[in-house]
Amino acid sequence: MEDVVLIYHNELGLAFRWKNTVPNADYERIQVVFRNMSFYLLQEEISKFSQNIRSAQFYNCSDCKANKSCRNILLKTPLEKMDISLNMQELSKLSDLVEGTLFKLDLQDYIWGAGRN
Incomplete structure (x- = not known):
């Protein structure tokens, strides 16, 4: 795990960004991993x-x-072209994972951007 920067995690999964030391990595994308799936996504x-x-x-x-x-x-x-099936518990945990990731990303943007007056 030394090649990644952990953004957020919960009991369902985690979100991280690859460090700049990884060749051919797209540093704008965030890896969101839960259950047996992984998505490599932009913040949008x-x-x-x-x-x-x-x-x-x-x-x-x-x-x-x-x-x-x-x-x-x-x-x-x-x-x-991809949908997934979840139960209510998994959906709730996935919501926490995604919302927590977005919160941390927004906080980092603020700290390193607008908040650096």
């Missing part, structure tokens, strides 16, 4: 993913007789 794509997650959270399965852990929520990813 993570923001779009966050919007998709917020939209999916309106899905209500309270009347469902199936187990709450069933993966009945289809979530659009930033990749046009």
